Amino acid sequence: xxxxLTLAPATTAQRxxxxxGVLGGALIVAxxxxxxxxxxxxxxxxxxxxxxxxxxxxFLGGGALLVAGILxxxxxxxxxxxxxxxxxxxxxxxxAGSLGMQIYLDAIGTVLVAVLAxxxxxxxxxxxxxxxxxxxxxxxxxxAAGAALIGLLAxxxxxxxxxxxxxxxxxxxxVVGAIGGLVAAPVAVFMFGAAGTFGTNAxxxxxxxxxxxxxxAATKQGLLSDSLDxxxxxxxxxxxxxxxxxxxxxxxxxxxxxxxxxxxxxxxAAAGPxxxxxxxxxx
Numbered sequence: 001x002x003x004x005l006t007l008a009p010a011t012t013a014q015r016x017x018x019x020x021g022v023l024g025g026a027l028i029v030a031x032x033x034x035x036x037x038x039x040x041x042x043x044x045x046x047x048x049x050x051x052x053x054x055x056x057x058x059f060l061g062g063g064a065l066l067v068a069g070i071l072x073x074x075x076x077x078x079x080x081x082x083x084x085x086x087x088x089x090x091x092x093x094x095x096a097g098s099l100g101m102q103i104y105l106d107a108i109g110t111v112l113v114a115v116l117a118x119x120x121x122x123x124x125x126x127x128x129x130x131x132x133x134x135x136x137x138x139x140x141x142x143x144a145a146g147a148a149l150i151g152l153l154a155x156x157x158x159x160x161x162x163x164x165x166x167x168x169x170x171x172x173x174x175v176v177g178a179i180g181g182l183v184a185a186p187v188a189v190f191m192f193g194a195a196g197t198f199g200t201n202a203x204x205x206x207x208x209x210x211x212x213x214x215x216x217a218a219t220k221q222g223l224l225s226d227s228l229d230x231x232x233x234x235x236x237x238x239x240x241x242x243x244x245x246x247x248x249x250x251x252x253x254x255x256x257x258x259x260x261x262x263x264x265x266x267x268x269a270a271a272g273p274x275x276x277x278x279x280x281x282x283x
Contacts, residue, residue: 017069021120024065025148028127031058032145032187039190046138056131059144063127066148070120077251078117082125085109089129089147094137102199103229106140110147111154111230111237115163118254119155126151142191146184150176150230159254162234164262169238170231177230181222189218200225 031054035043040051047056067082086109093106110129114122126147134141153176157163162172193214200221207217241249246264250256255265 017072019069020065021069024062024067024069025123027058027062027065028123028145028148031055031062032183034058035142035145036186036190041191043142044138044192047135052138052141055141055144056134059127059134059141059148060131063124063131063144063148066120066124066127070118070124073253074117074121075251075253077248078113078121078254081116081252082113082121085113085125086129086132088112089125090133093133093140097137100198102203102225103232104225105229105233107147107150107154107230107233108236110151111233112240114151114155115158115237115241115260116249116252116255117155119152119159121254122151122155123148124151139192142187143184146180146187149183150180153179154234155254158260159258163238163241163260166235166238166242169234173230173232173234174227176234177227178223180230181224181226182219184226185215185219185222188222189215 035055038051040049040055042049043052043055046052071079088109089106092108093104096103096105106129107126110122110126113125126149127144130140130144130147134144154172157172157176162168203221203224204214204217207220208214212220241261242264246261249261249265255261259265
């Protein structure tokens with residue numbers, strides 16, 4: 001029979017990890033508030049300004065703290081998939097931006113990590129992706145908070161069954177995209193004058209021609225483009241994870257514990273009652 005004395009060491013060990021995660025999330029939120037409040041337009045010029053360095057430190061440091069907080073809960077498979085997710089985000093996002101597309105496709109890696117490894121791992125992947133991307137593309141850096149939020153929400157959606165049926169994924173993508181668009185719009189307007197790709201600029205111009213103010217037009221564009229983008233991203237990720245062998249998906253404790261893909265990720269019957277009750281980044 002367990003006693004409070006036997007549970008205390010485990011609880012004590014979890015506190016520093018949770019504190020690191022909370023500090024990481026708080027640092028990312030504080031950096032976002034700094035950007036929206038101060039509106040440092042000089043950040044678009046690159047990494048030379050003080051505002052750029054503060055932003056880089058805030059998002060990169062926040063992502064690093066999140067990683068440090070969840071690191072003890074991550075499996076080897078999760079540690080491998082996070083750098084892969086970051087690389088996918090930057091590579092695909094850079095290509096989509098260069099082509100002037102109306103959607104971004106720069107969150108495929110983030111959502112993939114979130115579905116397999118959990119919301120905290122997804123948030124860290126999103127923040128780190130944009131912070132690293134911002135080293136050579138300053139337009140990506142200020143949106144790191146939104147990228148972290150996408151990872152967090154995607155992981156929560158996966159935890160509560162959004163990927164147990166393929167047709168549920170676009171619904172979750174629509175909701176997550178709408179929230180992401182609302183968060184990104186002030187940054188786009190206050191720091192870049194809502195300048196984006198040819199496709200997004202065209203959408204904003206249409207709303208402006210209808211009499212909308214810039215912030216309203218950018219918000220509508222964000223709701224439209226981000227929602228469509230995340231619908232596509234969530235469907236692509238759903239197809240990817242369903243194409244993976246069930247045994248490969250079960251290597252991720254979060255996906256296995258929360259039965260992210262339903263029966264495909266349920267623990268094998270031989271696993272017995274010793275299966276872990278905690279998943280990657282679930283705390």
